[in-house]
Amino acid sequence: MGQNRPKAAKPRDSAKEPAVQQIASFVGFFIYLLVLKSFFLPLFVIPTGSMAETLYGAHAIHTCPNCGFEYPIGISPPPHREIPIIRCPNCGWQEFTDSPTLLPRYRSPILRIDGSIDSPLHARGGDRIMVHGWAYDLGGRYAPRRWDVVVFKVPSDLTTNYIKRLIGMPGEQIEIIDGDIWVAPPGGEPAIANKPPEVQEALWFSFYNHDFPPAGPSQDRRYHPRWITVGNSGGWQGLDTRFPSFNGEPGEEGRIMFVTEAGATMNPGLITDVYGYDRPAARDNRGNLRPVEPHIVSDVRLSCRVNFDSDASPETFVELSTTKNGDSFFGRIYANGRLTLEHVGKRGVRESWGEARLEHPGRPLVFALASVDYTVSLQVDGKVTLQSTPEQYHVDAEQARAHSETAMSPQLLITAGGGPVHLAHLLIERDVYYTSDLGTGTAGYGTQRHPITLGPNDYFMLGDNSPYSQDSRYSFVSSPDEPLLASYVNPDYQRGTVPGDQLIGPAFLVYWPGMAQLLPDRYMSGALRHLNILPTPGRIRWIR
Secondary structure, three states: OOOOOOOOOOOOOOOOOOHHHHHHHHHHHHHHHHHHHHHHOOEEEOOOOOOOOOOOOOEEEEEOOOOOOEEEEEOOOOOOOOOOEEEOOOOOOEEEOOOHHHHHHHOEOOEOOOEEOOOOOOOEOOOEEEEOOOHHHHOHHHOOOOOOEEEEEOOOOOOOEEEEEEEEOOOOEEEEEOOEEEEEOOOOOOEEOOOOHHHHHHOEEEEEEOOOOOOOOEOHHHEEEEEEEOOOOOOEEOOOOOOOEEOOOOOOEEEEEEEEEOOOOOOOOOOEOOOOOOOOEEEOOOOOEEEOOOOEOOOEEEEEEEEEOOOOOOOOEEEEEEEEOOEEEEEEEEOOOEEEEEEEOOOOOEEEEEEEEOOOOOOOEEEEEEEEOOEEEEEEOOEEEEEOOOOOOOOOHHHHHHHHHOOOOOOOEEEEEOOOEEEEEEEEEEEOOOOOOOOOOOOOOOEOOEOEEOOOOEEEEEOOOHHHOOOHHHOOOOOOOOOOHHHHHOOOOOOOOEEHHHEEEEEEEEEEOOOEOOOOHHHOOOHHHHHOOEOOHHHOEEOO
């Protein structure tokens, strides 16, 4: 016999939000994003290369045919026309980027060109960045700090957004001396402004990477960066490869030196403020094309990966050395993990500046010697293990000015001894060099022997790509007589500064780098080249 069972109730349809409310929710979300973007996390696109290579404006990426080094090249939008010559920052190889039929117009005894590129440069957009739009309004720990990368309204029109690095704070006196920043607090003496470690790391520029040894010298001044043996030093092998090694006998030492002149030479290599991002030539006041003269940079970091044999003698060592204005610095690492930092001054006496010992010797490690901002340090795997003190190494502002007038390139040496040593990833980096010679016929604000004293609400800004940055030195305009809207708004405005109320906030993230090339242009027709793009998430990075 069957039983009557109650039927399961059909589930009721869930209540749907009316269309008007859905639209209202969407509009509310849009307004939320708009407020967030406008006031809290504004977004900006980098248009120019004044902050290269920290931030890229419109640019292309090119691989040097002589050494294989890949580097960015700045590209200006029309109607501005770039000089059609590019230079590899690693080996100096210069290439012509326009039609080969125009090449004879640009070649000259003082401007040599090594060849022409095979295909047009593929332009990419500038980096897209995110900015803390509220931080500076809070003050305290969020207040502006020296070395911040800052977006602000430019004093010339108080509308256009610029991005530079904050160098000078209210009340300070700022002077660029020999490429470095010197700061005098109110009533105090000037002292060099040392960079925090994370900022310094961002401002090291690769000068010569031995992972990309050049196939030959460039025609530009017969330039040929490489490592050579010094004197009768024996034991070194593979200096023209990526993996040089020392195989000397116990008790034997061998030394190699970095040089840049082609042919037989024993002159130390010239370390200069070359930017592959910039063009190596410019037109003078008469319209003549001339090479851009770089500046000698003495603040450098020399590093390499060191690998000792497992049965190496405790006395087997590698020593890195550099010089600055008559002082020599030596950093040595032994197979047993012992580290020494030494100095030879003008008296010629070698003195110890400190010793340390690694906890786990015997493994491959990255060893570096850095001389920057009148501080010398030894680094192992990116960490400072020994560092000079102000008592050991100190220079005042007048001494620094005198040194700049007789600038000498550092002599970079690597010495090995006591047994076999294997090196890799030899790298020379140079510090950012802020230029004082602006080429405008007038002294720039805050430049050498022309310091600027900032008011109680003034800030001083500089670009990382100093030779091509229109910043506080120029009062952000191309002509010293060009009027500034800030001067009309505030009669007390001081040229060369940025008022505090024009700061938008610190940039902290590149959230969308310029697009890469999907395929070589030769595989794409003209119409399709606009779609020949590929995101580059690997270049998403924090801004330091």
